Amino acid sequence: MFVFAIAVLFKLCSIQFIDGDKYRAMAQKRSIKAFEIPANRGNVYSADGSLLATSIPKYDVGIDAVTSSDNNFKKYIKPLCDSLAVFTGKSSGSIERKIKKARNTKDQYLLLLRNLSYSEFIRIRSFPLFKLGSIRGGFVYSQKTKREHPLGSIAERSIGYERIDENGYATRVGIDGAFGKDYLRGENGRRLKQRIGKGEWKPIRDANEIEPKNGYDIYTTIDVNIQDIAHHSLLGQLEKYEAEHGCVVVMDVKTGEIKAIANLGRNREGKYYERLNYAVGESHEPGSTFKVMAMMVALEDKVIDTSTVIDTKNGRKMFYGRPINDSGAGHGKISAAKTLEVSSNIGLATIVDDNYSKQPEKFLKRLRDWRLDKELGVSIIGEGEPVIPKPGDKIWSRNALPSMAYGYNMQLTPLQTLAFYNAIANKGELIKPRFLRAVKEFDRNIEVFEKEVLVDKICSDETLLKIKDILKNIVERGTGERLYSKTFSMAGKTGTARADYANIEEWLKDRKYVSSFAGYFPADKPKYSCIVVIHKPSTKVGYYGADVSGPVFKRIAQKIYTDTPLIDEIDSVEFQNPQVVQDFEKFNTISNTYKTIMPNLIGIPAMDAVAFLENMEVKVKVKLKGSGVIKSQSISKDKKLKFNQTIVLEAS
Amino acid sequence: MIASAHSADKKVFEISRMSNEVKELHSAFVDKRGRLMRLKKESYIESEMKKKGIEISLNPPIKIKVKSQEQ
CATH class of the missing domain: 3.40.710.10 (DD-peptidase/beta-lactamase superfamily)
Incomplete structure (x- = not known):
């Protein structure tokens, strides 16, 4: 018994003091990790500021065919496959067979769609069964950053890309490729993090060990x-x-x-x-x-x-x-x-x-x-x-x-x-x-x-x-x-x-x-x-x-x-007609002075006369006979106007 | 000590959620912008208008510049 106790004590000391550093390092390794913080690659723009190349997340969507309950699976599998069929253009039956087979073989990840854009991803996520989320519905997705050319195939080769394979060998095409290293790429940062649950890691220090430097944006000469x-x-x-x-x-x-x-x-x-x-x-x-x-x-x-x-x-x-x-x-x-x-x-x-x-x-x-x-x-x-x-x-x-x-x-x-x-x-x-x-x-x-x-x-x-x-x-x-x-x-x-x-x-x-x-x-x-x-x-x-x-x-x-518009220069069409100027001033004086009493409208164009009366502070009804210049007015000048009173104007 | 560690953890989760949201919004932005750019393209407008029987003018628009008299 005593010998046994000595043996335990000995092992304890040996772990603590002799191999201590090794085990401590191992423990740290499991819970602390250096994370690479990827720098954002710069954008490529056209001369007028349209985006020619940018990095955006793309989504791969799959299904965990096992996780959903029998009830939900039975209820939603058909509508889900119908929706997927509409989306992909494949037949609903073949998709259903694939998913059912995955369920039978207990496949936890069946890849369904690749490289979806965000809006497509959102649409898929709202499909039946997938709507229930990852645990009840088996909706699985992964996100990756991809280089995208929003204009599609236009000038694709000249805008280009930079691809680096696992051996570090780079393929450099077009502008994106030529200026990748010097400008677009940026520098990745590094940060030590400690494991905390839910698969998340917590930074150990406030600041990053190495700050990431985002790539610069490039403005090309291309006119879209x-x-x-x-x-x-x-x-x-x-x-x-x-x-x-x-x-x-x-x-x-x-x-x-x-x-x-x-x-x-x-x-x-x-x-x-x-x-x-x-x-x-x-x-x-x-x-x-x-x-x-x-x-x-x-x-x-x-x-x-x-x-x-x-x-x-x-x-x-x-x-x-x-x-x-x-x-x-x-x-x-x-x-x-x-x-x-x-x-x-x-x-x-x-x-x-x-x-x-x-x-x-x-x-x-x-x-x-x-x-x-x-x-x-x-x-x-x-x-x-x-x-x-x-x-x-x-x-x-x-x-x-x-x-x-x-x-x-x-x-x-x-x-x-x-x-x-x-x-x-x-x-x-x-x-x-x-x-x-x-x-x-x-x-x-x-x-x-x-x-x-x-x-x-x-x-x-x-x-x-x-x-x-x-x-x-x-x-x-x-x-x-x-x-x-x-x-x-x-x-x-x-x-x-x-x-x-x-x-x-x-x-x-x-x-x-x-x-x-x-x-x-x-x-x-x-x-x-x-x-x-x-x-x-x-x-x-x-x-x-x-x-x-x-x-x-x-x-x-x-x-x-x-x-390029042709430019035709012409002289101003505006000219000062004394009659117009005089009329305009008269109009202004009348509308500024007569607010509740009847002005003298005789000799004034019918259109102006109606406008005066409609703009009065007292609401009146106007009846106009004829067009042209006013000849007579049913209410004489300077009379106070009453609410809803009808005024008859006769024009030539 | 424990409380602040937990609150830090909480913030980490919050940050990761928000950075995901940023990614999604950026993705949505590029998606929409790309669509807009495609719709704005002259070749697209040309093909759409062809259905209505409208074709590209062979002559440029004429801009009329009016010179004021009081100069």
Whole structure:
């Protein structure tokens, strides 16, 4: 017995003193825990303050099929399933079978619906059985924070997201992705808490160990209205031409702000959605939209003038053993300006080959000066690399230069082409396209983004004037003729480039094109520049840049035109008529002096006379005969009026 | 000591209830705002109005500015 007592005492001491620290730490671990306090991710706004991306709670709803009493279960299961059937569009019977099966197998959590918005969640919660709550009704839900784009699929790819998987590897798409780390994310906080019942934890100290820092809000340059129009007109054209994918970008000429950017690709079911950021990421052979750059090099070097005669032959000309073709029967001898208006491949190839074949470096240096060989360095991750070949490169040959003249054997992204056209519209100043206006914490600016000039002046005013004239003429009488509108002006260049033509036989069997249109509007005082690129339209419907991409451009130009009111100034219609002034004063005097006695109304317009009597402090009845000016009154002037007295007025 | 511990606990429950409410209200706000934004979209209005035979004007509205004579 004594030995036993010693043993107990020994164990007691050993627990208390020898292993004491270990057990105390264990106890603390069970009841005290460090909680991560997640920082709220900032919102992404459009230029006018519409929400583009925000974090909101989403709900998963399930049922504990076991907890409800037999009585309630029997009574409500049918109406519940009917309600769920209406909500989901599935059949009521199949839902009922699923729930009954869960009850039989004692399943405490059967997931019914995922990713419900709050209002949907509230609706579900009021369904029969669920109304009874979690214990009696078996209503189970969990809430998680999700990134939401309230505008739906519009500009989804450019607004983007940031996703970090369990290995810490981040996928960063669009603006949300690009600015996640620096601005939106914020910093998580930490707080020690002690367990208290009901599954709740109580903070141990007043303040957090580490305070969470909420992310900043981002204001983009996107204009929701222009974006909406751009998105839907692009969608319309893609559907009409059954194209593979396409993009449209609208840029503010003076500031470089991107007002709209839509990227739509087709999925297997033939539906279009924001798939990849083609405008930023996809570099491809630009085709005829590049002729403008080629022409500008020649004009700036003064090797040609707009009136120089170029022989474009009969639609086919050999360059170093390789033919270059024009569509149609050829244009013969035309002016240099005309080669661009009719988009003659031979014309541009001839201009460039005649003047630069001996000194390609001179041609290429201009392109480099215009930064066409470099990425723009936009904030969205994954910008496509431009390709401008030079002597010594694998893709360089004698044919490289004439090919480049009409936009082949080289690559640019739509955004890079747009930035250049924007420079033409912006008096030669090349600006970096910009997606962000400001980073804010509530109303306080954290960072404000200004325009970034890449090249102060790409060429002389003379060259600009000439090229602007040609771009305007393209829409008035050239390849963009079908887009011409009498009411508003546009300037731009069409492009119809072959795609995937490496195997020419394959290509001839199934012709693939890239149709584009780049330009700006209004033609004389450019406000916005815009590019539309549509890949692989169905050739059965059409493939010319003016037909496929042009209408998207036109629709946006038209929208902006119709949104800006025309202002008509006219001189004031107000004038002082002495008669009116006199009448007005007389009216005032009468109504101010005569409150209970009859005024002299003779000679006063009937309408005024009635108004006087109705406004008297004494209530009277008025009978008016005729209209016009009062001739006689049944009660003579200065007589005191009685309540409900009838006054007969006769007017001419 | 015990009383104040309990009152602190009570506050914790209250805070968690209220922060849930904040979440719900924010969610409801975004939900409604998103709906409003979709309804406000020109493309939506255009498609709704098409049913009534109203189409987008090809000409902008004209704003009449009246210059006062007393200048």
